Amino acid sequence: MHPWIADRTTTFDASGIRKVFDLAAKLKDPINLSIGQPDFDVPESIQDAAIDAIRSGKNAYSPTQGIAPLRESLMQSINARYPSQDRDVFISSGTSGGLMLAMMSMVNPGDEVIYLDPYFVMYPALLKMSGGVAVPVDSYPDFELDPDKIAAAVTPRTKMILLNSPANPTGVTASREQLEAVAQLAASKNIALVSDEIYSRFYYDKSFVSPAEFNPDTIVIDGFSKSHAMTGWRVGYVHGPPEIIATMLKIQQYSFVCAPQPFQWGAVQAMQVDLQDQIEAYRRKRDLICDGLADRFEFTRPGGAFYLFPKAPGDAGGEAFVRTAIDRGLLIIPGNIFSDRDTHFRISFAASDETIRKGVALLNELAG
Numbered sequence: 001m002h003p004w005i006a007d008r009t010t011t012f013d014a015s016g017i018r019k020v021f022d023l024a025a026k027l028k029d030p031i032n033l034s035i036g037q038p039d040f041d042v043p044e045s046i047q048d049a050a051i052d053a054i055r056s057g058k059n060a061y062s063p064t065q066g067i068a069p070l071r072e073s074l075m076q077s078i079n080a081r082y083p084s085q086d087r088d089v090f091i092s093s094g095t096s097g098g099l100m101l102a103m104m105s106m107v108n109p110g111d112e113v114i115y116l117d118p119y120f121v122m123y124p125a126l127l128k129m130s131g132g133v134a135v136p137v138d139s140y141p142d143f144e145l146d147p148d149k150i151a152a153a154v155t156p157r158t159k160m161i162l163l164n165s166p167a168n169p170t171g172v173t174a175s176r177e178q179l180e181a182v183a184q185l186a187a188s189k190n191i192a193l194v195s196d197e198i199y200s201r202f203y204y205d206k207s208f209v210s211p212a213e214f215n216p217d218t219i220v221i222d223g224f225s226k227s228h229a230m231t232g233w234r235v236g237y238v239h240g241p242p243e244i245i246a247t248m249l250k251i252q253q254y255s256f257v258c259a260p261q262p263f264q265w266g267a268v269q270a271m272q273v274d275l276q277d278q279i280e281a282y283r284r285k286r287d288l289i290c291d292g293l294a295d296r297f298e299f300t301r302p303g304g305a306f307y308l309f310p311k312a313p314g315d316a317g318g319e320a321f322v323r324t325a326i327d328r329g330l331l332i333i334p335g336n337i338f339s340d341r342d343t344h345f346r347i348s349f350a351a352s353d354e355t356i357r358k359g360v361a362l363l364n365e366l367a368g
């Protein structure tokens with residue numbers, strides 16, 4: 001290893017994701033069911049708002065906490081949702097920026113952080129960067145949030161429970177009861193509860209529930225990347241107890257500085273955009289893929305997000321199955337990138353109906 005490289009970078013690696021990119025690079029015109037962002041473009045009125053901001057000179061740093069109109073608009077909806085809670089909000093550089101600042105602000109070296117396995121790839125990496133200890137809780141085979149399993153993982157060193165419903169990579173949504181139980185567990189043990197709600201708009205069967213409804217100290221991290229197809233614009237937000245928000249802002253001031261100002265103006269417009277048609281379309285895509293694969297694959301029907309996490313057929317494992325699929329021109333992601341196990345694979349249904357149909361036909365053929 002190069003002598004200049006810091007020790008903290010050796011506690012995690014990016015080889016799994018790199019492997020997928022390398023495999024993908026070999027494919028000319030793949031059936032691509034690997035993408036973690038919507039297949040629609042940023043709605044036009046949002047594009048116009050960002051362009052207007054650039055043309056009218058709103059190109060400088062914004063305040064660290066974000067532009068006032070966006071914070072006010074978010075604060076209004078937060079207060080409507082949690083009328084009796086004392087919450088503050090700031091604009092982060094994407095949900096990822098919010099997650100990074102949450103770890104930096106709350107996790108001391110040696111602190112344990114509980115989250116479900118399968119997990120979003122960034123969680124273990126981010127918390128190891130801050131010196132934390134990952135405590136993944138196995139949620140196979142149905143990927144449900146089991147409050148008893150979470151309670152069993154708690155030790156005197158537990159600092160944080162990190163929830164993600166709807167989840168990447170499984171699309172599974174936690175029930176009101178499960179969230180309430182975990183929220184109360186965190187409150188009773190004085191454990192920080194962080195809720196990554198980036199997929200909150202992509203909710204297909206019931207209405208979205210946040211653990212913040214049951215625990216006023218929950219730190220909620222959300223953003224516009226997925227809901228408004230703005231992944232490259234890097235606008236997220238965090239709300240929670242004012243003292244925690246102030247600490248995260250202190251770190252933002254000396255790191256990200258602020259989220260890109262023109263795109264914050266785009267986000268002000270995004271708050272006015274009705275996403276109902278897009279969500280309906282994604283509900284139909286969810287049905288299309290689930291109905292298409294139900295006969296030959298084992299999976300939990302996702303209640304949200306745009307992912308499905310089926311078990312690979314046979315005994316070869318997730319990675320071997322993905323290699324076979326890629327050899328046939330279908331790009332999917334091996335489950336071991338998101339998990340300590342190599343038994344499953346992730347499909348994204350953020351794709352055209354035609355691509356989904358082609359992918360379903362090929363997967364069924366591969367499953368024999």
Ligand SMILES: Cc1ncc(COP(=O)(O)O)c(C=O)c1O
Pocket residue numbers: 036093094095096097120164167168196198223224225226231235236
């Ligand atoms: C669960 C989860 N959290 C956070 C993010 C990061 O989103 P952002 O683009 O807002 O940084 C993603 C992106 O894939 C995600 O799946």
